[in-house]
Amino acid sequence: MLNIVLFGPPGAGKGTQSQYIIEKYNLIHLATGDMLRAEISEKTQMGLEAKKFIDKGQLVPDETVIGMIAHKLEKHSNASGFVFDGFPRTTVQAAKLDEMLQKHGAPISLMISLEVGKDELIARLLNRGKISGRTDDQSESTIRRRLEVYNTETLPVMDYYKKQGKYREIYGMGTIEEIFQRICKVIDETKGK
């Protein structure tokens, strides 16, 4: 199995690169942000609760996203691997993911961190907000709040994987294709081991 955590701040390009990775390596894409937006558009109780946090630029409670991931891992028990996108975002989520994967046969193979400068992130997100209509991408103050939350709550996840020797950094500026090639190189090195 090939289990990849695609890591990086909001706007780093995780969603875009995930699409290319899952296609090339035949993996399942598990993006908690997408799952939450699906719940919101279906107006489920969970979605309505989550929206309050998302619109403020805060993280949704750990139990909510852990529950969604657990459900998907069960559903795709025959998968040849997963790309986790936007999850884990706290060390509690990271520890829980390790625990869940123990039951599903294979641990995280590597964590790929996309490195993009702050000004570029803000510009990309504001631009995405205009195109996608995502409410959390439309206000610069919400975007800045998300970047702060990333620094305080999510960055420790990087150390979690560094300690496991699984952390790999990728320069996330350039064309989508250039960045994808950098990612493939790292994945292929890991697969070859």
Ligand code: ADP
């Ligand atoms: P981005 O990476 O651009 O912020 P996402 O689609 O990954 O976009 O996430 C959107 C929002 O959904 C986050 O700001 C957060 O409120 C919530 N969210 C997504 N994944 C998680 C998670 N693993 N833990 C807590 N909240 C999450």
